[in-house]
Amino acid sequence: MSRIVRVSLSTLALTVLLSIAGASPAQAQGFISPFIGYNFGGDAGCPEITGCEDKNLNWGIGVGALGGLFGVEAEFAFIPDFFGETPGQSSSVFTFMGNVMLAPRFGPVQPYATIGLGLIKSQVELTVGDIIDDDNNDLGWNTGGGLFITFSDHIGIRGDVRYFHAFSAAEFLGIDLGDVKLDYGRLSGALLVKF
DSSP states (O other), X not given: OOHHHHHHHHHHHHHHHHHHHHSOTTTOEEEEEEEEEEEESTTSSOXXXXXXXXXXXXXXXXXXXXXXXXXXXXXXXXXXXXXXXXXXXXXXXXXXXXXXXXXXXXXXXXXXXXEEEEEEEEEEEEEESEEEEEEEEEEEEEEEEEEEEESSSSEEEEEEEEEEEEEOHHHHTTOOOOOOOOEEEEEXXXXXXXX
16 A cells, blocks of 8 residues: 555544544534435446446445534445446445535425545456456545435435545555546435534
8 A cells, every 4th residue: 555545544443543532522413324225427327426227236334423513424335237237247235435424404494515535446357258356446436415315313315426436556646547447326315413
């Protein structure tokens, strides 16, 4: 792993720890948010967020803590058949992201913007005479935003739109290697359980 990648991951981990440590227990509230959504744009089968008939459903869970202004979140997501359904082919994408959130609270409504770093793992298996298995583990980033709406102290819903992009360490240095890296958007809806 390159020095720049290690520094970036260390910076993200330090930011998450400082955000958690900076929130007083009376203000910070933990949450779990299982979601379901679909992908659009970039390498996804849907070119745009609306009007798509070939949606690749994904699911996952976000776990984090929210204060009155800032929050943190770890998010896992899985996308089966990311590159489409074709006889003799299977594909999937798995993401694990650590995010920081700007999330001002306005009563039961809490809009947020988020940005983070993590792993984007893609896998493609082809069986045409021989078995071809291609796995890629890339460092990636995501950014987006959404809205928490709570109905009580502990239950609510969440809507979210995010953009994911994988990159190589060389892109940190401003060098374009010409590699095509995975990128796509995601629209999701979720249950919100606060504790």
